[in-house]
Amino acid sequence: MSFSEILRLLGRKWRLLLLVPLALSASTYFFARQLPDSYSSDTTIYTGIASGYSLTGNAASDYNTTNNAFDNLVNLIESRSTKEEVAYRLLADHIWQTSQHPEWLAWPTYEGLQEGLPARLRQQLSGPTREATLEKVRAFAKANNSNAVRRLLNSSNPAYSLSALDYLSASRIGSSDLIRLYYESYNPDIARSTLELVTQVFLDQSRNLREGQTASVIEYYEAELKRAKDRLDKAEAENLAFNRDNNIINFESQSDNIAIQKESLAEQMTLMNQQYAGARAALGAVNQKLGGRQASLLSSRQVLEQTQKLNRLNANLADLQFAGKSDAGTAAKAKQLQAEADRTAQAIQNSVDTYSTQSTSTEGIPNKDLLGEWVQNMVLVESNKAKLAVMNRRRQEFEREYQRMAPLGATLKRIAREIDLAEKAYLTVLASLNASKATQQNTQLTANLKIVDPPNLASKPKSNRLVLMVLLSGLGGLVCVAGTIVGLGLMDKSLKNPVEATRQIGLPVAGLMLDAHAPPTLRLQATQQRSLDQLVRHILLKANTSQMPSPFVVGIFSVQRQEGKTMLCQALSQRCHDMGVQTLALYPDSDGFDPSSDAPSLFYPSEAAAVHGWQLDQLIQHATPKRMTAISSPDVQLVLVEFPALREEALPVGLLRQLHLIFLTVPATRTWRLTDHQTVQELRSATSAPVEVVLSGVAQHHGEEALA
Template sequence: MSFSDALQLLKRKWLLLILVPLVFGISTYFFARHLPKTYSSDTTLYTGIASGYSLTGNAEANFNTTSNAFDNLINLIKARSTGEEVAYRLLADHLWQTSQQPALQAAPEYNSLRENVSEDMRKELLGATPSATLQNVRRYAQANNTNALYWLLNSNDPTYSLKALATLTVSRIGTSDLLRLEYENINPAICRQTLNLVTQVFLQQSRGLREGQTSSVVAYYEAELDSAKNRLTAAERENLAFNQDNNIINYDEQSRNIAIDKDALNATLTTVRQEYEGAQAVLQAINQKLGNKQAALLSSSRVLEQRQKLSKLNAALADQQLFNTQKEANNAKAKELQAEIDKTSQAILSNVNQYNDQANTAEGIPNANLLAEWLQTMILVETNRAKLNVLTQRQNEFEKEYRRMAPLGATLKGIQRKISLAEQNYLAVLASLNASKASQKNTQFAGSLKVIDPPNLPVTPKTNLLVLLLLLSTLGGFVFVVGLVLGLGLMDKSLRNPLIASRRIGLPVAGVMLDTHALATQRFIAYQQRSLDQLVHQILLKANTPPAPVPFVVGVFSVQRQEGKTTLCQALAQRCHEMGVQTLALYPDREDIDETLEAPSLFYPSAMAAVQGWQLDKLIQNAVPKRMTEISQPNVQVVLIEFPALLGDALPVGVLRQLNLIFLTVPATRTWRPTDHQIVERLRSATNAPVEVVLSGVELYQTEESLS
């Protein structure tokens, strides 16, 4: 549906668009004329959420956080628990005030108390103090869901019910830190008192909620901190015990020193081994030069004893020189050992000289020189042998130390990792605890809400609710009618206008016939004449286009009966006759036609024509004239034949092949069904004439576009 179609549809229903809103407005006025006046009071609270000051400085401007905080406050104000507490306090205040000043019971603000709370219940709820009265009211209302106070709280009472408190509205003022609370009631005093109580209850609940949350968090982190501290202490104790058990001062330093000492030991061992092997080779060569006699002499018991002593002294000196870390003691001991070694060497040399009875060796070398060389080499061999033994022993000790230290490192790293994790956990919990305590203090110092504008006592009512209801009801009636009309128009599946008919039927629309039941205004008659002339011009154009047969035969069909084909056929025949075109109209059977028509007309027996398969000549010969002047068939230019309905009636198929044009009349008020499409397709297969649609019963506004 286009916009112009919608406007036309609304234009046709102008009476409904006026009457329905008018009825709605009158009904609203009749039923709402006695509504009580409504008063409104408001208050303003400062929150400090967006730009307030806290322990950490100015509040950070975070849109999501700020919006969430304001949403929490607004929802807390409008929570059921807040409303119930306000109702309890309002009722308790009224009970206490009327008990202290009985004359107040006649005041308008105590109407609900007089009407809904019996005298016996008032005595039962009244306490010795206002606080005791409030406790009695709260306990009585929460005892069960069948007592009178519970029902009063959930009723439609304008003072003490949750429904009355539903008129409370809360909104943020722009992007500021301010909240505006507004409450409406039929009594101005109740309005201000209720808003005061709402503010008190809300501030108390907000403070308790915020501080309660932070207290719970602080308690949780304190417990977690104790647990983390115990785990850290246990890990440190385990580390201390492990180091004490394994004599570890600094594992990394100790392992590095052992590695350095081991490398130095290996290098020294290699050097000493080389010197030892070299000296031993030299000693062996000297022994060969001395011969057997001298060798036996040098192997005597006294010399061997002195050589063993020399070996021990060299071993002790090597141990002092290589591994003793106390420098002063090492120097004194080394000097002492070196003196003993020199003394022993001289003793060996003296013993050897005593047995020196030969001047020369077998090679002619003096024995005195060889013995001196032998003694020096022998001392070098013994010295290197002693060093080699000491270094080998120390190498074995290093290997044992390596095997001992290797697994200790892995265990120690595990203990250190445990300490590190426990320490990190402890520090994280400690940081969270400090942040929670800071947040708790920040909540206490900076999170308190403040009343900027206390609730005022309204003296004039708000805008008259009756006027607003009248406007809303009238507008609602108008919107309802518009929606109903447009909705029905959208759901309308009828053909309505030529454009829709052409799209749904799938055939070209030759023209339209206006609704004959419409008011025959001058505009209607003009459009009807134009639409008829359009159809006649199409017939004449095709009849005069060579090679056009004479006469030009036009068939008028409809799918069902009473779809306007007789009216169309009569109108076309009359218009052609008025234009001077020799026209003959044939109608099935003896249906009534307009007696005022001047166009020649014949009636043929449709059943006989269908059975006999008459062609046009036979059809005319057997037709009965109803209004005929002298007709000469060769002079007839246009023949209009109305056929029976396609659905259910027999057709004179003999004439179908002689048709030159077919007009299919379809009412604009009907829908196009698949069965209609099948019937038309069978008609198109039975004739070669083009089939065009004439939309009948079209409303005037639907034809303006097609005839403009």
Template structure:
């Protein structure tokens, strides 16, 4: 369907396009004339999400994170939990107000309260304070789904139901840090009060949600920190007990000192062994030179006692010199022991000198000199012997110390590793705990949203819903009707107009017949007459230009019955006669009552003509009433055929046709069977086949003829 056709279709349905919107508008006004007026209040909240300041500095410009944060806040405002808490507070506040001021209850604002909660239920919920009343209402609302408060919240009332808060909206204002919250209600004070409660509940829930995110994390890290501290303390206590049990101050230094002292002891032991061996050899040599008498003197009780004393003093001196404390006290003690050793050596020398009378040895060496040498070697032997005894004892002590400290190193390393791991774990948990506490502090700073504009008390209604509904219903009715008409026109497969019929059938349209009416108007009669005259002039032109002998034979048929072929034949014959043309009409037998007296009308046996294949001459012979002999044939002969899909056609007559008019109803669709019947007719006659569209509406006829 083209655009002009669409506009013509809508123009033809102007009454429907006008009536439906008017009816819808009137219905809307009737049913919506008592709708309550809507009041709107809004508030603006500053969030600081996009450009606010935190402990870490300015807020980061992460587009996705910022949008996610704003979506969380706007969704939290319109969440069911927020709405339910607002309604509980609003209900508790109204219960408290009506208890303090019973005269408020008859007001229209409290109509839903009176109808939703009986007096006994209101008394039961109203406590001694507003906070206690809120808690009572909240407890009952969350108890089950069958109590009065729960039913009131889930009902369709305009004050205390979740449905009443459907006009609550939250919007992020552009690229700013602001969120605008709007609410619409039928009462201005209720609108402002509800929006105030919404902001209170939202700010509280937002702060609780953001702070609770870090509370559980901090609790976890505090528990882990306690465990890490216990593990570290346990490892350090084990290290302390181990060092105390094994007398360890600094294992590395102690082990190094032991190794150093052992090496030094080994060196001194070697040197002392050498000195002892030399002194012992010299002493044996002197003993060999002394006589028996001198030997007896040296073996006397006084000398032996002095030697024993000298040996003890040298042993103490050697122990003090080698392993004593190297301080003033140790030096003084060493000096004292040295003095005692010198005194013991001098005493031995004095005892030996008492025998200086024996001045010469048997070998000629003076006895006094040999005795002095003997005393010196004896002192050296005793001194080195004492040192060797002390060094051997210390060497055994070093061996035992080595055996004791060797396994201690591995244990100390294990304890050190345990302390190191425990310390690292402790420090890591402590760092995470500090970071979480910083995040919590930052959240506490940034979670304090600020109200920029407090909820206002609307003085004027937002809009008149009745006017808006009237406009919507009227325009919607017009659009719906126009769409329905256009859709039905697009879906309509009937032929309707000559242009559409020619496109679908592939046949040229020679003329048209208007739809039958009981009392046709003058305009319809005029259009019908003009169409017949155009068709008659077309036949006149065709009959005058044909070169075939005899009358101009016109066949009038249809694909199926009741499509106006008889009406066309009769009307066309009358029109041709009126125009002065010599015309005759032939109808199949059984269509009596069509003779007018002006146009010769004959009836022929259609089935016999089809079987016998009669030409026009034979048809006229067997037609009734019989044509008088010698009467000339008219110039134009109109022959009506049976329907192509219902009867047989006179094949002999088809070959003589000069024109075929096929009537097709404009109120039906063109089917493949119709096309097949036309193809068969086209194959049986050489005459051109044209279509006459019947049952055309006045509007379509006017478009086609004018």
């Protein structure tokens, strides 16, 4: 459907387009003329989201993040929890104020309170302070879902209901950091006080929400930090106890010192073994020279005691020498022991000199000289022997210390690793905790929303919206009616006009007939006459240009009954008769025939004609009544033959071959189906006459457009 067709369609329905909007506007004015006045209040809040300052400098200006933050604030303002809390606070404020000043109940501001809650319940909910009253109201409302306060919240009360708070709106002002809150009410005081409460509740919830996000994180990190500190303390305590139990001051230094002392001891033992072996060899040589007399000498009690004493002194001196101590006390004691050992050795020498009885040895060496050499070698052997004993004991101690220190090193490394891991975990959690606390401080800094413009008290109501509502209702009615008309026009798949009929049927349209049920106006009659004259001229033109013998036979068909073919045949025969054309009309029966017509007409038996295959002459002979008094059969110029419906009765096939032109009447109000197309194709295959469409029942406006 083109735009011009839409305009013509709307133009034909101008009465409907005018009356429906007028009726809606009048109804709106009638029902809305008593609406109360509306007062508005607004406030502006600075958020600092886009360009504010934080601990890290200016706030980030990421577009998506900024829009998300503003959307969160707007949704928080318009959330149900915010509205419920505002309703609780407004109701509690009014209950407390009227309990303090009962005369205020007569004021218009509190008329909704009288209507919403009975006096006994208001007295029950009233507390000594505003806060106590609020707690009572909140607790009473949350006790169950069917109490009076709950019903008030879910009612249509203009002050305390959630539906009243639907007039609350919040929006960002341009691309700034400001949010504008707007509220409308029937009373200016309620509008301002409600908006003040909305601002308070919103600021509290925004602060709690943003700070609560980091509070839980900080609580988690504090718990983790305590566990990490306990783990670190436990590892350090284990390290301390292990070092104390094993006498460890510095394991690395101690182990290195033990290794150095052991190597030094090994070197000294090697040297001492060499000295001991040399002393024993020298002592053996001297014993050989003495020829066994040293045995009697050693068996003397005095020499034996002195020798044992010398061995003890040498052992003690060796202990001091290999103890690893170098302080003054140790040196003095070693010097004292050395002096005592020297005196003991000298005493042995004196005892030997005393018991010496022979002057020479077996080799002729003086006995005194050999005994002196024997004493020196014996003292050296005993001294080295004592030192070797001490060294062996020290070596065994070093071996035991090695066996003790070896597993201690592995354990200390394990404890050190545990301390290192615990310390790293502790420092990591501590860093995260500090970062979270910094974020919390930054959130507290940026979460302090500031009120730029406090809610105002309206001095006069808003402009009357009645005119706007009337205009909108009229415009809405106009749009709805126009949309319905256009929608129905777009969904209309009927043939409607000759252009649409040609497109759907695929056959040329010879003419049309207007709707016979339309009011018989002069304009309609004129249009009908023009369409009929056009059809007659079309038939006469075909008849005059045809090279076929007279008469010119026109067959009038329809797919179904009651599709206007009788009316078409009768109108054409009457018009041709009035024009002086010798015309004969043949009808299959008399149903729908207008008896006032004076054009020559015959009625033939359609079933017999179909069965016997009658041609035109036979059809005329068997037709009744024979009203041929005005004209004779050879003088007939035009024969109009109405055939039975194609889909319902059999056709006189013998007459089909004598047709010169076929008119197919199709109602403009019906849709063209595939079965209709198949039926027409069968007709066209049964005759060689051209088939043209006559559109019947066409609306007057479509007829005028086609004939224009």
